[in-house]
Amino acid sequence: MKKLIILLLIFLSVSLIWEFSHSALYDWDKAPLRSDDKFYFQRILVSSLGDVLFLSFLFFLISVIHKNLNWTLKLRLIDYLTVTIVGLAISIMIEIRALNEPRWFYNELMPTIFGIGLTPLVQLPASFFISIFVFNKLIKTKSI
16 A cells, blocks of 8 residues: 555656646646646646546556556556557547647647647656656665
């Protein structure tokens, strides 16, 4: 249980860093976004918590495939493929929905592929693998 809590905290930390880092690629002056500090921090926190849910889903999906929770030290090709494909699919669905509703707008700095922002597109798989890397480092050093 301790390891799961630590993994969730790593997911949250990586998600917060990612959200803050790529937030400059969104148009915060265009509704429904607002450029005031309170709204900004709340939006980043809520987005990061949502990311934690999706990252946790990916972790438990791979755990079901392996039929255990202790698979992270021996990632296999199927793990990389599953996380990448499912993560990209989730990201595409989120972005298409958000852009159609509209929940946010990109600014001119956001690189896009078929109208979808590049950083949100790769966010879930990249955040997942970064988090697992950090988690494994902690396990190997017996910090947890």
